[in-house]
Amino acid sequence: MPIFTIGSSVFDTDDTYLTGISDTEIITLNGSTYLLVASRAESAVSSYLLSADGVAVLQDTIRYAYLSGTYGVSDLTYTVVGGVGMILPASGYDTEFNSFEIDDFGQIAGPNPLSGSSGLLGNLSMSYALTYGDYTFTYTSAQGTGGIQAYLFNRNYDFVERGNYVDTEDTYLGDVADMTSVYVKNNMLLLSISAHEGALSCYRVNYGGQLVLRDTVLPGDASGFSLPQALETVSVNGKTFVIMASAGSNSLTVYRLWHHGGLDEVDHLLDTTATRFQDASVLESFTVGERSFILAAGSDDGMTLLEILPGGHLFVHETLVDDFNTTLNNISSIEVTVIDGEIIAIVSSETEHGFTQITLDMSGFGVVIYGTSAADTLTGDADNNILYGRLNDDTLNGGAGDDILVDGFGSDVLTGGTGADVFVFVNDIPSETITDFELDYDRIDLSGFSTVSHFSDLYFTLESGTLVVHVGNDQDIIYVHAMTGELSLGDLTADHFIF
Template structure:
C-alpha cells in the first residue's frame, strides 16, 4: 500500500493558510469535515472531504473580538449538551469557549459555557461517556490541573474530580464499566494513565511508570487509542526519542508494550509531531509525521507490531516541510491524509487506496486469504498460510510456519523465538522479507545467508528461514534484501528475550497455590511462565510483579504442559543456616527436628537437583544463607498438586516439574505445589 500525493489546497488567505497549528476531524450527517486552525490573528477553515477528489472549502471564520489574540494552539470538536462545538484554547477565558458546528459542517456562533475551575486556557480535552452521563476531562494549562466536569442536562458543566497534572494530548477508552484516559505532556516528559470513576468522576492514577521508563519515550507529542483485534491499544509519539510506541491497555489499566520503533533513513517521523490511528474493515493503520519533511504509513498487526508500508518524502510540489499536524479519515475507498506544515502554506492531501482490503485472519493448520490484501497470522501449532492474490502480510507463528504469498507484493514477517519458517514463493524485487522482530538485527550482513538450489537458507541465532524462489532458482542476499533493510529500527520491549527470559527474583508463596491466567498470582511474581501445547511450540512470557501473565493464546482448546521458573530473592532470607542443618540430618539418615521428612521436604533438600540428598546440598544451602555464590542458583520448583510423590526417598528424589493443563480460549487455571529449594518447613 502506497502513499499517493494528490494536491495542495488553500483558502487564498494568508491568515488561514500559514502557520496552521492544529487540524481536527468531525463527521456530521455522514460527511467528514476537517477544521484547520491558525494562531492569534488567524482563524478556522472548514474543508469537506470528498471521495476521489480534493477537499472542498465550505466555510471560513476569522478570530475576532476578545479572542483574536488570546487563542491558543488547539481546536477540539466535541458533542455535548445536545450540540456540537469546536472547543478552543482561550488564554483569558473563564469558561469553555468554542464555536457551534452546524449540521452542514459550517462554523456557527461563538459561545462560552459556564465558569471552569481552571478557566478556559485548555491544553487538552476528551469526552467520556458513562452509565450516569457524559463527562468532559480537561487539562488546564494555567493551573496545572486536570479536571473532570459533569455535563448537566442543560449543557452546563459542574466540576467533579481534580488531580494536579499537566497534559497537551489526551485520549480516552472505555473497557467494561471503566473509563481510562491516556495523557501525554511534552514539557514534563510524562505519559500518564488515569481511571475515571463512571459514577463520581473521581480521577485515580494507574502506575505505569516502570513500563514507560523502560521504553524511553522522550518529549511525548501525541497519543492515540483504538480498540481493535479484540483488545485496547495505545500508541505514543516521542519527538526527542524519534519514536512510536505501541502498548496494549489491559482491563486494569496496565500498559503492556508490544512494539517500539525509531525513525531511520527509510522513514519520515523524526521529531514526530502528530500521529493518527485508524481502522478500516478490520485493518489498523498508523500514520506519523514531524520534522523529517514527510509522512510514514504503518499497518498494525493483531499482536500490536508495526509493519512499515510506505514513507513519502516532501517534494517541491507537496509542501511537507516540518509537519505540524494532520488528520486522517476514510472517505469511500481511500484514506485521505490532510497535512499542515510549519513552513508551507495550505494543506497537503495524500491518499492511500483501501479498496482491496481483505481479511485479518489467524487459525490452525491452513489459513487461506482472499483476492484482497490480507493479514494472515501463524499460531502456536504448525500452520500453513496461503495469501492468494493481493498484497498480503503473512506473519509467522511461534510454531513451524509455511507461507505462500501468491501473486501481489507480499510482506513475510518473521517472529523471534519461532520454529522454522518456510516461504514457498518469494518474488525477488516484489515481495519483502521483514525480520524486524529479531533483536539487535540492523543489517543483512549480520545474518548467515546460504544460497540453495531452490532459494536461500537464512539463520540468525537459533532462527532459521527457508526462502524458496517463486521462479525455482537460487536467491542472493541482494535479491532478498536489496540494498538493506527498509523501515524503522525496532527496539525490543522485553530485554529478557535475549537468549531466553531471565526469571526475576522476588518473594514467593510456599505450598499449595492456585494459578489463573486472568488474575494476579502472588506465587508467580516476576517468574518465567511457559506453555507448550501438544505438538506445538513453547510460548514463554514473564509475569509482572503481581504474578499476572498473558500468553496471548488463540481462541480454542489446547492441551499442553504448563511450567514456571522462578529464582530466589535473597532479601527474603527464607533460606538460612537452620535449613542447612536439617538437610545435613536428612543426608545422614536422620529425621528433621520436627519428625519424618515429607516428599516436599526431600525435594526442597535436594538443592543441587542431582536426585539425592547429601552433604553437598547442605553446604550449598549454607553458602546461600551467608550470601556466597553456588554452582546451582537457588530457585523455586512448581509441581502438579495431583502428582504422586509417594516414591520419593532420600536417595531417589525424582519428580517432574510443571502440570498438564487445558487452555480454553486463552484461560489457564491449575493447582500446583510451590517449593523453594533449600528452604525446609515443618508440615
C-alpha cells in the first residue's frame, strides 16, 4: 500500500504571491494549523489556514515596502516572545531585519524594527530562534561576512547582543547554510553547517545564549561530504542523531550526537536511481510513535521517505516523483504536521511556484521491539515492525507484516515470517542465519558494511544444501534458507540486496 497520497496544490496567481517560494514554516495558533510562506521573487510573506481535507485558505500577506525587511526574502523563523507569535524574515538583499506579529487568526502586523542591535543586523542570509529556559535567543548570519551573531530577543521585542562569533580558519562560519538545536541530557546544543567551507559544527549554548564550540566535522573525516545544505535532528531509543544533507556529494550523513557535543558518523547514504535527493538540500524530520523519519529532497524532482533505525542506520521506505499536478520540481521546502489525526506534508517549489499538500499513511507501521544484553527471542505482530537484536545471540521472528529485522552483536537467527521483509546486517557478524527468505519479496541490507558497495563484492557457496553469502573479506557469512524448498547458486541477484 503506497504511503504517499497526493492532495491539492496551490499555485501562484495575481493574489497569492507564491512565485519563487524560498521557505515555509508550519505553526499552530489557538489550536489551528497555519502555513507561513516566503516568496523570494515577490518579496512577500503569506499565511494560510490548513485543513486535513487538503484545502489551504489564504489569510494574510505582507508585501514588500520600504523598510519592510522582506526584499528577496530567503528564510523564515517563527518564535514566541512573551506569549506573542513573531515572524522573522531574513534576506541577504535587504538592509533591514524586522519582526512581524501574527495573531490567532493568521493576520500579520508589522514591521516592528528590532532595536538594541550592534549594527550587525541586516543583509542576513538566515536566522534561527530557540527557547532555553525562560529566554528566547536568536542566532543570525549575514550574507558576505558570515559568522554567527547571538541575541536575546526580549519581551520589549529588542535584540540584545549576546555574542559575535566571526569566521576564522578554525570556526568554519564563512557561509552558514543552516542551523538547528536540540536538548541532550541537560545540554542545549546548537549545530551549524558552512556550505562552501564544508563543515558541521556543534556548540553548547550556555544560559546567557553564548556559544561554546564543542566539535567540528570536516569533509576529510570518515565518508566525506561536499556543500552541506540542511540539518535535522531526531531521537531514537534515547539516542540523538544529526542528519546532514549535502548537495555537492548527493548524500545524507547521520551522526550520533553526544550530550557533550561530540559527533560520530554512523551512516552515509548516496542518492541512487531509486531515490530522489540528488543535490540534497532539503530535509524534514517527524516522529510516529517511537519511530523517527526523514523526508529528503534535492534537484531531481521528487522526495524520499527514510527512517532512522535504532543504531542510526538510514532505511529507504518510498520515493515520490513529481507530476503535472504537484510542486515537487526543485523542492525548496518541506514541512510536516498532524491535522485531525492525518500526517500531512506541505511541499513547495521555487520553480513551479506553489505548494502541494500530501498525506502520509503510516498506519501500518508497528512498534520497535528491542533486545537486551541477554540472548533474546523477539517476536513481532501483524504490523510492520522493527526488531532490533542488540547484544548476544538473538532469535528474531517478524511474524506477519513487512518487517525490518536488524541483527545486532552476536550470531543471530532471523525469521521474517509472511510479508516483504528486510534483513539488516551490521558490520559485526561472523555468522548469521536467515531461516525463510522469499525470493519474490524479501531483501538483505548490507549498507552498513564499509567493505561492500556492489553485488560483485559478494560471493556465494553451498554448504550441506544451504546457500551461504560471503561478505567483504570473507570474515562475515550469512546462511540463507528459503521459506519453502532450497536455494541454489544464482538464485540471489543484485535486486535482493541493498548496498
